[in-house]
Amino acid sequence: MATIETPRARPASTPRPRLTDRLVRFAEAATTPLLPADYLDLFHPLRSGASLRGRIEEVRPETADAATIVIRPGADWAGHVPGQYVRVGIDVDGVRQWRAYSLTHGPRADGRISITVKAVPDGTVSHHLVRSARAGTLVHLEQAAGEFVLPPEGGPLLFVTAGSGVTPVIGMLRNLFPVVDDGVLRLPRSAGHDIVVVHVAPSEPDSIFLDDLRALDAAGAVRLVARYDDVHGVLDVDELGELVPDLAQRRTFACGPAGLLEALERHHEAAGLELFTEQFRSARVEPGDGGTVSFTLNGTTVEADGGTPILDAAEEAGVLMPSGCRMGICYGCVLPLREGAVRDLRTGEVTTASSLESDTGGVPIQTCINAAAGACDIDH
Amino acid sequence: MTTIQKKPENPIAHLTPEDIEAIGVELDAIRQEIVDSRGEADAAYIRKVIDVQRKLELGSRAVLLASLFPPAWVVGTAGLSVAKVLENMEIGHNILHGQWDWMRDPKIHSTTWEWDMATPSEQWKHSHNELHHTYTNVIGKDNDLGYGIMRVDEDQTWHPFYLAQPVWNFINACFFEYGIAAYDLELGANIKRKRTKDPEFQKRVKGVLKKIRRQATKDYLVHPALSGPSFLPTLAANFTANVVRNLWSHSIIMCGHFPEGVETFEKRSIDGETRGEWYVRQMLGSANISGGKAMHVMSGNLSHQIEHHLFPDLPSNRYAEIAPKVRALFEKYDLNYHTAPFPQQVASAWHKVVRLSLPNGWLAQTTPRNAPQQLAKLYKMTTGGPKVRRAIAARDRQMAARAA
Ligand SMILES: Cc1cc2nc3c(=O)[nH]c(=O)nc-3n(C[C@H](O)[C@H](O)[C@H](O)COP(=O)(O)OP(=O)(O)OC[C@H]3O[C@@H](n4cnc5c(N)ncnc54)[C@H](O)[C@@H]3O)c2cc1C
Numbered sequence: 001m002a003t004i005e006t007p008r009a010r011p012a013s014t015p016r017p018r019l020t021d022r023l024v025r026f027a028e029a030a031t032t033p034l035l036p037a038d039y040l041d042l043f044h045p046l047r048s049g050a051s052l053r054g055r056i057e058e059v060r061p062e063t064a065d066a067a068t069i070v071i072r073p074g075a076d077w078a079g080h081v082p083g084q085y086v087r088v089g090i091d092v093d094g095v096r097q098w099r100a101y102s103l104t105h106g107p108r109a110d111g112r113i114s115i116t117v118k119a120v121p122d123g124t125v126s127h128h129l130v131r132s133a134r135a136g137t138l139v140h141l142e143q144a145a146g147e148f149v150l151p152p153e154g155g156p157l158l159f160v161t162a163g164s165g166v167t168p169v170i171g172m173l174r175n176l177f178p179v180v181d182d183g184v185l186r187l188p189r190s191a192g193h194d195i196v197v198v199h200v201a202p203s204e205p206d207s208i209f210l211d212d213l214r215a216l217d218a219a220g221a222v223r224l225v226a227r228y229d230d231v232h233g234v235l236d237v238d239e240l241g242e243l244v245p246d247l248a249q250r251r252t253f254a255c256g257p258a259g260l261l262e263a264l265e266r267h268h269e270a271a272g273l274e275l276f277t278e279q280f281r282s283a284r285v286e287p288g289d290g291g292t293v294s295f296t297l298n299g300t301t302v303e304a305d306g307g308t309p310i311l312d313a314a315e316e317a318g319v320l321m322p323s324g325c326r327m328g329i330c331y332g333c334v335l336p337l338r339e340g341a342v343r344d345l346r347t348g349e350v351t352t353a354s355s356l357e358s359d360t361g362g363v364p365i366q367t368c369i370n371a372a373a374g375a376c377d378i379d380h
Numbered sequence: 381m382t383t384i385q386k387k388p389e390n391p392i393a394h395l396t397p398e399d400i401e402a403i404g405v406e407l408d409a410i411r412q413e414i415v416d417s418r419g420e421a422d423a424a425y426i427r428k429v430i431d432v433q434r435k436l437e438l439g440s441r442a443v444l445l446a447s448l449f450p451p452a453w454v455v456g457t458a459g460l461s462v463a464k465v466l467e468n469m470e471i472g473h474n475i476l477h478g479q480w481d482w483m484r485d486p487k488i489h490s491t492t493w494e495w496d497m498a499t500p501s502e503q504w505k506h507s508h509n510e511l512h513h514t515y516t517n518v519i520g521k522d523n524d525l526g527y528g529i530m531r532v533d534e535d536q537t538w539h540p541f542y543l544a545q546p547v548w549n550f551i552n553a554c555f556f557e558y559g560i561a562a563y564d565l566e567l568g569a570n571i572k573r574k575r576t577k578d579p580e581f582q583k584r585v586k587g588v589l590k591k592i593r594r595q596a597t598k599d600y601l602v603h604p605a606l607s608g609p610s611f612l613p614t615l616a617a618n619f620t621a622n623v624v625r626n627l628w629s630h631s632i633i634m635c636g637h638f639p640e641g642v643e644t645f646e647k648r649s650i651d652g653e654t655r656g657e658w659y660v661r662q663m664l665g666s667a668n669i670s671g672g673k674a675m676h677v678m679s680g681n682l683s684h685q686i687e688h689h690l691f692p693d694l695p696s697n698r699y700a701e702i703a704p705k706v707r708a709l710f711e712k713y714d715l716n717y718h719t720a721p722f723p724q725q726v727a728s729a730w731h732k733v734v735r736l737s738l739p740n741g742w743l744a745q746t747t748p749r750n751a752p753q754q755l756a757k758l759y760k761m762t763t764g765g766p767k768v769r770r771a772i773a774a775r776d777r778q779m780a781a782r783a784a
Contacts, residue, residue, distance in 0.1 A: 026602065029594070029597055029598055029601075029602045030598060030602045030603060030606070031598075032594045032595070032597075032598050033494035033495060033496060033591075033594070033595075034434075034494075038434070038487075039434055039438060042431060042434055042435065091420070091423060091483070091485070093419040093420055094418065094419045094420045094421075094422055094423030094424075094482075094483055095423075095482065095483055095484055096483060096484040096485050097484075298491070315484065318478065318481050318482075320481070320484070320486060320489055320491050320492075
């Protein structure tokens with residue numbers, strides 16, 4: 001690819017030696033209108049200095065509809081804290097798609113990273129990763145992100161996981177309690193942790209990482225309470241007190257479907273308990289009115305209906321949009337709304353902007369979860 | 381050629397308005413089929429072409445480091461010429477059309493791509509995608525027909541100045557990328573209307589000059605310098621490759637709209653044009669080049685100019701697949717699907733350039749026997765004023781009428 005202008009970010013505090021600087025400029029003069037990187041990428045896409053990518057090295061089935069994808073990240077991968085997620089860009093049917101996936105392990109000696117994906121019904125990316133992804137495929141990555149991480153001080157904790165919501169938790173547990181040939185290792189860094197895991201799944205065979213959780217339970221590293229909808233019925237959060245008698249002493253970390261998390265929030269708020277959650281997807285409310293969305297800088301206009309995120313409507317119309325998790329979490333899609341109103345598809349909340357009442361830079365909105373609620377001018 | 385509206389036998393007179401709309405519906409269906417089936421194989425295709433092109437360019441430039449040795453010069457120059465052709469035609473032209481935007485890959489996207497060409501992609505996209513593709517072959521609107529310096533239609537009054545048109549056309553072909561840059565700037569019109577001081581225009585000129593400086597520095601300074609003792613041979617090789625690329629792309633583009641028999645249209649005729657009518661104009665205003673796979677790839681699939689003009693944003697690798705369906709549609713509606721091998725189309729286009737460089741009818745009337753009289757007449761028309769020319773033209777018309 002190529003841009004004529006190629007501003008190189010160069011922090012003032014670390015001036016590049018002049019010789020390298022000149023060499024870089026010479027290399028750019030030799031490759032214009034492309035960049036030297038465009039040629040280097042042909043041979044070494046994972047090198048330091050390249051835009052961050054990874055190569056799938058292994059696809060390991062976990063259950064009938066879930067698989068772990070082991071990825072060798074590029075040299076500039078900066079590491080992660082267990083519980084964080086990574087955004088993965090992968091071409092499905094030739095189209096670049098970005099999704100967030102929790103890292104399901106601690107930092108590994110071999111430098112690789114892994115994610116565990118559950119194929120959701122009609123899911124574009126999850127199906128592709130679970131069923132069609134092959135070792136050798138290059139994917140695009142962003143650095144790890146996310147606040148859903150263990151408190152360093154440890155203490156009494158409760159994990160509530162449902163379905164694929166177990167993934168960030170398994171990352172944390174594996175880091176605390178590595179499993180080696182002769183069993184579960186007890187490291188000094190995990191001594192201060194007292195952990196109960198309430199794991200919910202539709203049925204036992206559907207449970208991802210059940211063996212890992214059982215092994216940790218058997219070794220006494222955690223206490224596992226496994227619940228299967230087909231055996232025990234759907235979990236009612238009011239039962240938590242019976243399942244975990246010392247619930248009140250524990251900080252709760254929960255990851256699962258929106259319904260469960262909302263129920264937990266209500267329950268914990270009423271009981272005055274601390275709760276940290278990670279949401280994989282959101283429930284959406286009724287469509288609003290829609291309207292014409294104008295992108296002021298590139299001059300395109302798009303007719304968007306009130307039920308479609310502006311991001312989707314714009315991409316449908318061929319506008320290249322910044323995007324991220326596509327569910328309102330990562331803020332990778334934020335653009336300033338200059339004029340107009342948008343409705344948050346999750347909450348129904350309306351955000352307005354006008355040249356009189358808003359910040360001069362406009363009101364930043366997430367295009368992936370906001371639909372037009374009337375005409376909108378967006379800087380892009 | 382004369383605009384379709386003025387022809388004694390208008391080739392679309394037999395089409396009813398319903399026919400024209402039905403053609404539109406059928407073409408829309410052909411388009412949708414491709415849109416629905418775009419996928420991994422197509423993405424793999426363009427990535428493969430880009431990969432091959434870049435490696436070929438690197439390899440050729442590496443060989444040219446030793447271009448002091450004639451065999452290395454020949455191999456390197458040939459390779460670089462092919463690489464430059466691929467870069468402009470199958471890759472650059474088509475990416476800038478948005479043919480690959482659906483992949484959502486920011487590196488292969490019409491909004492971010494820049495190509496090895498004097499004109500910056502932003503300016504070219506405006507004049508080419510917006511103007512040429514919308515107003516295809518409409519006299520007075522589509523400057524592609526002559527880049528403003530050519531007589532492209534009988535209805536344009538002949539002037540002795542046009543006698544040199546074959547020469548210009550050849551010079552324009554050799555330095556085509558600069559011709560396109562001037563055309564994208566609307567240089568002629570802006571100078572004529574004294575708009576050269578306009579800040580917007582000056583900004584665009586600056587953009588072009590900057591781009592030219594970079595491309596020239598690369599080909600005529602940096603790479604020759606890298607070759608050390610082979611400085612001059614490498615410079616010559618790069619110059620040759622640029623000229624080869626220019627001649628080739630100029631020829632391909634001439635073949636697309638210029639061969640004899642391709643229709644042109646009056647400005648008036650496109651007022652309130654329906655989608656069906658727009659399609660029909662594209663069908664009759666373009667010409668294909670028949671040939672094998674290599675011809676298609678090297679021409680950026682503009683060998684399927686008809687299909688490209690009907691569907692400028694479909695991936696180029698799919699044109700071959702829809703060509704038989706498009707052709708069947710031409711046959712169904714009794715329209716002329718204009719296709720011929722490359723040498724024939726180039727010859728035909730050049731024939732038209734030469735024919736129109738001369739007064740109307742001159743070339744057709746001239747035989748070895750009457751050549752002296754014809755030359756005398758041409759001399760008179762060239763040296764005489766407009767009055768002389770009009771008088772001679774009127775007499776010619778009368779004689780033709782009497783003969784008929
Ligand atoms: C921070 C974060 C971490 C995540 N970690 C993981 C992880 O470790 N493992 C994992 O499998 N997924 C994880 N996800 C979810 C993941 O990013 C995708 O949303 C999921 O794989 C579905 O994408 P898709 O392309 O297959 O579905 P899409 O094609 O986008 O959607 C298809 C259908 O599935 C529904 N749908 C979308 N997402 C979900 C979902 N999560 N569950 C059920 N139905 C859904 C949609 O509403 C739609 O009807 C995480 C998401 C976030 C934001």
